Amino acid sequence: MSYLTTVESDDGMHSSIYNESSAADSISNGYRSRGRGGALKKGPWTSTEDGILIDYVKKHGEGNWNAVQKHTSLARCGKSCRLRWANHLRPNLKKGAFSEDEEQLIVELHAKLGNKWAQMAEHLPGRTDNEIKNYWNTRIKRRQRAGLPLYPPEIHVEDLQWSEEDTKSNIIRVDRRRRQDFLQFGNSKANLLFDNLSFAASLLPAASDISDLVACNMLGTGASSSWYESYMPPILPSPKQVWESGSRFPMCSSNIKHEVQSPEYFQNTASQKNPRSCSISPCYVDHPPYGNQHSSDMMMILDSHTLTDGMLPTSKPSFGAVKLELPSFQYSETSAFDQWKTTPSPPHSDLLDSVDAYIQSPPPSQIEESDCFSSCDTGLLDMLLHEAKIKTSAKHSLLSSSPEKSFCSTTCTTDATQNIPRSQIKSGELEDSQKNLARSEISIPTQLTAGNFVKTEELDQVWEPKRVDMTRPDVLLASSWLDQGCYGIVRDTSSMSDALALLLGGDDIGNSYVTVGSSSGQAPRGGVRSCGWTNMPPVWSL
DNA sequence: AACTACTTCAACCGCACGTAC
DNA sequence: CGTACGTGCGGTTGAAGTAGT
Numbered sequence: 001m002s003y004l005t006t007v008e009s010d011d012g013m014h015s016s017i018y019n020e021s022s023a024a025d026s027i028s029n030g031y032r033s034r035g036r037g038g039a040l041k042k043g044p045w046t047s048t049e050d051g052i053l054i055d056y057v058k059k060h061g062e063g064n065w066n067a068v069q070k071h072t073s074l075a076r077c078g079k080s081c082r083l084r085w086a087n088h089l090r091p092n093l094k095k096g097a098f099s100e101d102e103e104q105l106i107v108e109l110h111a112k113l114g115n116k117w118a119q120m121a122e123h124l125p126g127r128t129d130n131e132i133k134n135y136w137n138t139r140i141k142r143r144q145r146a147g148l149p150l151y152p153p154e155i156h157v158e159d160l161q162w163s164e165e166d167t168k169s170n171i172i173r174v175d176r177r178r179r180q181d182f183l184q185f186g187n188s189k190a191n192l193l194f195d196n197l198s199f200a201a202s203l204l205p206a207a208s209d210i211s212d213l214v215a216c217n218m219l220g221t222g223a224s225s226s227w228y229e230s231y232m233p234p235i236l237p238s239p240k241q242v243w244e245s246g247s248r249f250p251m252c253s254s255n256i257k258h259e260v261q262s263p264e265y266f267q268n269t270a271s272q273k274n275p276r277s278c279s280i281s282p283c284y285v286d287h288p289p290y291g292n293q294h295s296s297d298m299m300m301i302l303d304s305h306t307l308t309d310g311m312l313p314t315s316k317p318s319f320g321a322v323k324l325e326l327p328s329f330q331y332s333e334t335s336a337f338d339q340w341k342t343t344p345s346p347p348h349s350d351l352l353d354s355v356d357a358y359i360q361s362p363p364p365s366q367i368e369e370s371d372c373f374s375s376c377d378t379g380l381l382d383m384l385l386h387e388a389k390i391k392t393s394a395k396h397s398l399l400s401s402s403p404e405k406s407f408c409s410t411t412c413t414t415d416a417t418q419n420i421p422r423s424q425i426k427s428g429e430l431e432d433s434q435k436n437l438a439r440s441e442i443s444i445p446t447q448l449t450a451g452n453f454v455k456t457e458e459l460d461q462v463w464e465p466k467r468v469d470m471t472r473p474d475v476l477l478a479s480s481w482l483d484q485g486c487y488g489i490v491r492d493t494s495s496m497s498d499a500l501a502l503l504l505g506g507d508d509i510g511n512s513y514v515t516v517g518s519s520s521g522q523a524p525r526g527g528v529r530s531c532g533w534t535n536m537p538p539v540w541s542l
Numbered sequence: 543a544a545c546t547a548c549t550t551c552a553a554c555c556g557c558a559c560g561t562a563c
Numbered sequence: 564c565g566t567a568c569g570t571g572c573g574g575t576t577g578a579a580g581t582a583g584t
Contacts, residue, residue: 042554043552043553043554043578044552044553044578045552064569065569066568079554079555079571080553082569083552083553083554087553116573117572117573118571118572129571129572129573130551130553130573131551133573133574134552135551137550137551138549138551141549142549
């Protein structure tokens, strides 16, 4: 058992020392005993320690930080030495407040890179990632308090374009970067939809549960990224396949090599961290104020509504907390939305134009109140559906130009839509939205069309057979997925196969990717045949 | 002057990758 | 091939500093 001893240093500062007897436990604290019997000191560095470290680096150079403890009297772990050197002792460090230029650059870099502090630091000579990170975090809080947009109006989307160099340098490192992946993909123009919706959500005073809107929205966002694409029901290729394919993900402007989150991981996360959550369309959405939570948590938020069928969940994260986590360009702030609405939109892209056009368009009129649905601000569902439409259109156009199949966001997007608390949906909106979608020849899952809420919860609670036509292939598909769900158990593979066969329309499937609802009701193509149940990767085939 | 609330930032922590053995 | 180690990164924490009352 480790314990700390507080000592007063030669600087009069108080530091903590890990008692030697805690060496075994020190590993769990990120410290390893180096066998010299020395206790590892923690806390602020003293000038004496600084001197020792500087001296060591002069003699031996940077690196091999764990050797510092061996070769000097410094009782600091290698990590601590490296950090101290990098952040405070190395030459050419620029101290003091950030200049205006630096601040501007940080804002732009963050808009571009997200929370990639180290990468940002490369663009700011003399500044450390820690410094930038601290600056940014305080800036967020400050601007939040002031009700200001995170990104000034002058930061336009065109500023966020990836240069070729950026693109090359931003090959996503995988798995451990999944959180950052999300941030990275936040640069995708399509993901700007997220912002709009978040902004919209922040504007809706009667939206009783704004976090759900964001949650739904985040689902949609996730769906538009390869992040979402990285995890889909079993008809998808194995993570390895995707990774090794090195495929370009059409919704990303950069050439991103993205490893898929392992299903095992998702399964474990979903079942362990949040046993009650499971989803047909899992997406990873993190919100650090609650720790390293993943999709399951977001699903929990969504599920809470479905489960309670209009009743407010007992607990949910605040919207503010969620938006704090949001990366580049993904903060919901009223004033920002106002600006977005009022600022003439530069010709970023068709997608953005359509988004802007939508946002600037008047809300749907003649919304009738239903007994079943309580009041809600107008246009919300339409916005979500419109998002689905836009995404689907964008995806479709991209798919049509890409020889590679991609997992489409539609399922996830509509999932998000489906998960709007019923209390916040007006029947008129739903109908109008469906009509709009129908007019647009957008393929929407029949779950939505039928007003069904096909998603998972605790398996014994969430399913609502009274509203689900179990004979429909999509429902069968969903139910099969539910059956295996996060628990990795296929109860009835035949029903799944049948559902797939129906949904796929008997298309020959040579590609291992699936296009879900890609366009115009075309049957999705996927790896059903090429990737059968028996040769699935572990969880996917369970 | 004393207290409280808030802000800042150095350092810690956990995780993941690459590499050596 | 598996394990241990070294390293880097991003998120979080908590002590010190500052502002407000």
